[in-house]
Amino acid sequence: MALKNSLASKKFTITAEICPPKGTDTSVFIKNARLLKDKIDAANVTDNQRAVMRLSSLACSVLLLKEGIDPVFQMTCRDRNRIALQSDILGAWTLGIKNILALSGDHVSFGDHRDAKPVFDLDSVQLVQVISKLNNGQNMKDAALNGGTDFLIGAVVAPEANPSEPEMLKFEKKVSAGARFFQTQAFYDMEKFKRFYEYAKKFDVKILGGILLLKSAKMAHFLNNNVPGVNVPENLIKELESAPDQLEKGIEIAARQIKELKAFCDGAHIMAIGQEENVPKIIDLSN
Amino acid sequence: MGNETAGDKPQRYMLLAPPCIWAIFERELISVSTIWKFNMIITKKKDFQKILEYLKNKNKIFLYGCNSCAEQCETGGEKEIKEMTLLLENAGKNVTGFSLPDETCYSMIIKKDFREQKKTIEGSDAILVLACGAGVKAVSDTAGDEKPVFPALDSLYLANVTRYGHFFEGCALCGECVLGETGGICPHTNCPKGLLNGPCGGMADGKCEVNIENDCVWVRIYTRLKKQGRLDVLKKIAPAKDYSSGVRPRNTIVESRIKNKKQEDK
Numbered sequence: 134m135a136l137k138n139s140l141a142s143k144k145f146t147i148t149a150e151i152c153p154p155k156g157t158d159t160s161v162f163i164k165n166a167r168l169l170k171d172k173i174d175a176a177n178v179t180d181n182q183r184a185v186m187r188l189s190s191l192a193c194s195v196l197l198l199k200e201g202i203d204p205v206f207q208m209t210c211r212d213r214n215r216i217a218l219q220s221d222i223l224g225a226w227t228l229g230i231k232n233i234l235a236l237s238g239d240h241v242s243f244g245d246h247r248d249a250k251p252v253f254d255l256d257s258v259q260l261v262q263v264i265s266k267l268n269n270g271q272n273m274k275d276a277a278l279n280g281g282t283d284f285l286i287g288a289v290v291a292p293e294a295n296p297s298e299p300e301m302l303k304f305e306k307k308v309s310a311g312a313r314f315f316q317t318q319a320f321y322d323m324e325k326f327k328r329f330y331e332y333a334k335k336f337d338v339k340i341l342g343g344i345l346l347l348k349s350a351k352m353a354h355f356l357n358n359n360v361p362g363v364n365v366p367e368n369l370i371k372e373l374e375s376a377p378d379q380l381e382k383g384i385e386i387a388a389r390q391i392k393e394l395k396a397f398c399d400g401a402h403i404m405a406i407g408q409e410e411n412v413p414k415i416i417d418l419s420n
Numbered sequence: 421m422g423n424e425t426a427g428d429k430p431q432r433y434m435l436l437a438p439p440c441i442w443a444i445f446e447r448e449l450i451s452v453s454t455i456w457k458f459n460m461i462i463t464k465k466k467d468f469q470k471i472l473e474y475l476k477n478k479n480k481i482f483l484y485g486c487n488s489c490a491e492q493c494e495t496g497g498e499k500e501i502k503e504m505t506l507l508l509e510n511a512g513k514n515v516t517g518f519s520l521p522d523e524t525c526y527s528m529i530i531k532k533d534f535r536e537q538k539k540t541i542e543g544s545d546a547i548l549v550l551a552c553g554a555g556v557k558a559v560s561d562t563a564g565d566e567k568p569v570f571p572a573l574d575s576l577y578l579a580n581v582t583r584y585g586h587f588f589e590g591c592a593l594c595g596e597c598v599l600g601e602t603g604g605i606c607p608h609t610n611c612p613k614g615l616l617n618g619p620c621g622g623m624a625d626g627k628c629e630v631n632i633e634n635d636c637v638w639v640r641i642y643t644r645l646k647k648q649g650r651l652d653v654l655k656k657i658a659p660a661k662d663y664s665s666g667v668r669p670r671n672t673i674v675e676s677r678i679k680n681k682k683q684e685d686k
Contacts, residue, residue: 210613211613215660236621237613237615237620237621238613239622240612240613240622240629240630242612242630243629251612251613253613253614253615254660254661254663255660256613256615256616256617257617257620258617258618258657258658259616259617259657259658259659259660262657273660289621291621291623294619294621294623295624295625295626296626296639296642298642298646299618299619299623299636299638299639299641299642299654300618300619300623302618302642302651302654302655303617303618303619305655306617306618306655306657309657310657318621361621361622361623361624361627361629361632362621362622362623362624
């Protein structure tokens, strides 16, 4: 079911992230997309994530459309100024894309082109505002467009942010700017997430809980030490360490999290980072 | 300005200070009173190999330093002019002479200096400037189209001075000050992404993901505005920045200053 319809229904929505290739060979990308096709409601296409240069998220979103998958076109503010952003958003609409996820984007200092100019002409809140304007048939200078857009606008929120108040203020700005669904950053503390969900439900938005597949205990340690805002608790790390097959255990943990989300949340967003072929297994196990 | 000796300045600060305190602070105050004369531009030395590339096929070199910011950064004062002279001579170059203006970015000073050094400069193949880009610009404009002028430094930022030898970037000169909406803490200068509506997803435990030594500027802004009872300011969406005021090159003429000067001259 398309993302818009799925979110409008009472159904538990599942999205998953697919990462574009570092080049023009799209065979693995397409193979993963086909594996996911009947398991998910929409697939997110990342936009040069971690500031590593890859095939464009717009091009890959169109490839997903051709495969009959509803794409969530991820768009960061890192690489384009306001003219290029608006132009690409209009372009995405004419090519048949219906969902956009607006993000600030990782800083270039994390990526493979550390000497690049970080653009950030707009921030994620302003980008959501701009998409709302384009949806309204106007550009960001209020000039009428010869044909506008009608995107379902999404944004990101970090439910475990510490301190949380500045993050929640920003979340509320994104809501008032026109974001209608949120895919959260990865979290592992379900009680904390429930509290966030109760707060977020005061607003007219859908929340998809971010599930990040733990491939191994080593990866969990890496996340804790290197990825800001992600906290894998000690008991999960122990569970992974004591398992004969850590990847299998990681899949089991992800499925368990989704099962728990199904009890109260609007949906889940699965980030498998290079393990896309295991996403169907996670979803099957969560049923 | 540089002709004034720093030593005769500090008296105004010490009227009420007991001698022991004065002894401790004397050095600091002398430097502060010196620094206060300048807009502080931070520079760093270019790699010497790069400088040799510039000066390939140029033998007779005239040097310019700058006795304000670059002197403070220890990149273009008397000491560094001497070091550069030695390096160039060891590399087989002939340093024809040097000049250390009080402010190398001040075109009038450079023009006057050029007249004084006319013969030496005319007899040189190139000029190497140990000053910020504005200093290089003033020298190269004065040198005209015939004489090659090269930078020995990279210009980094406009600095605040915390104390002698301690600098940090306090203003990005963005052209549209937002400090009124951010509790006096600048997101343009302090957030690596220059975000205007709150922290990014990389904020963790109040720290910045780009450099975890640094506090997230949006957490600092939030904390300060909360203390001031002004969180309502943060709830409004900050509009996209207007970059039209920053179209380059920028020039400013202060009319009243020109009028006053003309009257003085009469």
